[in-house]
Structures are given as structure tokens and as C-alpha cells.
Amino acid sequence: MCNDLKNRGVQDILIACKDGLSGFSEAISTAFPRTEIQLCIIHQIRNSMKYVAYKYQKELIADLKKVYQALTIEEAESSFTAFKEKWGKKHPIIVRSWENNWLELTAYFKYPYEIRRMIYTTNIIEGYHRQLRKVTKTKTAYPTDEALVKIIYLATIEASKKWTMSIRDWKNCISQFAIYFEDRLDSEIAI
Known part of the structure; x- marks a missing residue:
């Protein structure tokens, strides 16, 4: 699929938001090596919840929210450390999954809130x-x-026909994209 996009004329992808499909990150990186990859937080949460008994789900979700809703990567790392200490022995599979996907789960912390809202889920x-x-x-x-x-x-x-709403704060987002990807964003396309 990535090679097909390249053959159709796509020269670069700034940010790719993906679900947990195995091998997709490697395919994106091979075809578009400068692409930032963001794993869908919602998919990660759903995947985590399938290992948790119903009576613990609300509490575990509340602790995970502190991780993915953090304002900075440092705050997220601190919250994840607390999460590991609390849930690591009871749910090691969940902790391991978050650790294995950490770079792709936290890519959105590089960007301001408006862009984060666009890229954290598929x-x-x-x-x-x-x-x-x-x-x-x-x-x-x-x-x-x-x-x-x-x-x-x-x-x-x-x-x-139903896609009538523009992306919230798009003008601010495109300005931020121009800052983060100045050498890769064509000014004519951005407008």
C-alpha cells in the first residue's frame, strides 16, 4: 500500500496515524523514512482492556488517562511509572504492550494540543x-x-456530503505544521 501511494505520486507523509496492524510501521518507514508514526491511543486502550476484569476497568482507565492525557512527555513517563508500579504485577501484558509501543504511542507529545487532537486516534x-x-x-x-x-x-x-465541518483550529494547526516540518511542507499546499 505504501509503495502504491509512492507510485501514485505521494512524495512525503508528515505523520501517519495507525492502528496495531503488525508490519505497518516498517512498511511506512521503508517507503517514507521521515514519517512520524503515531499509534492510535484508542486501539491501545481497547487492546489493554481485554485483559482486565470488569470491576477493575474504571480504575485502570483512570490511571491510563494520566498517561495519555499528560501535558508533556515527562509527565506521561512519570504517570506510566506510577501505572507500572500499581498494575504491573497484576497485568504485566498491558504494561509490556505499552512499553513495546511507547515511542509510537507518545509521538504526539511533540506537538501542540490542536495537532494532538487530530493524530491520537484513527x-x-x-x-x-x-x-x-x-x-x-x-x-x-x-x-x-x-x-x-x-x-x-x-x-x-x-x-x-456529510463532511462539512472543517478541522477545528486548522489555521493554527497549519502554522504549527509549518514550524515542525518547515523543510518538508510546501507553502502553496499549506494554504
Whole structure:
């Protein structure tokens, strides 16, 4: 997929937000080596919760919130240390998962709040995929690949009618992108 994007003319990706799909980080880094990779916090939390008994979930979530809602990376690291001390013996799988993914889970701390809000989750993309599944799940066979592409295209056109809201604080975000990625952001595209 990354090579296909490159072949279609994508020259650079500033930030890639991804779920826990294995091998995807390596694929992005190979095709676009300067890309910052942010792992979806929501996916990480969902993955963590499947190991926790219901009666402990609220308490564990509250402790995790201190990590991912921290204002700085230092605060997040401190909160994660406290989280490990409290939950490490009872839920070592969760702690290990957060430790193994720490760099990709905390990439968003480099940016101001407005950009963090855009990149910490892949829920927007998942919503779009849900709309595509809605139109493709009723029919299991298509006469040609082109027929499927047409249905997806028409579903995208229909879904895009609802995309009327602009990104909150976009002007501030684009200014911040220009600061963080000054040598990679084309000024004509940014406007």
C-alpha cells in the first residue's frame, strides 16, 4: 500500500496515524523514512482492556488517562511509572504492550494540543470504513473489480456530503505544521 501511494505520486507523509496492524510501521518507514508514526491511543486502550476484569476497568482507565492525557512527555513517563508500579504485577501484558509501543504511542507529545487532537486516534478513518462496509456487506460477489470500485466511489461521494465541518483550529494547526516540518511542507499546499 505504501509503495502504491509512492507510485501514485505521494512524495512525503508528515505523520501517519495507525492502528496495531503488525508490519505497518516498517512498511511506512521503508517507503517514507521521515514519517512520524503515531499509534492510535484508542486501539491501545481497547487492546489493554481485554485483559482486565470488569470491576477493575474504571480504575485502570483512570490511571491510563494520566498517561495519555499528560501535558508533556515527562509527565506521561512519570504517570506510566506510577501505572507500572500499581498494575504491573497484576497485568504485566498491558504494561509490556505499552512499553513495546511507547515511542509510537507518545509521538504526539511533540506537538501542540490542536495537532494532538487530530493524530491520537484513527476513529475518523474507522467511521469512513464503517460506511463503506455498510454498502459492500449486502452483496458478496461483484461481476468485476471495476464494479466494486464504482460502488466504493459512489459510497465515498455520498459519505463526503456529510463532511462539512472543517478541522477545528486548522489555521493554527497549519502554522504549527509549518514550524515542525518547515523543510518538508510546501507553502502553496499549506494554504
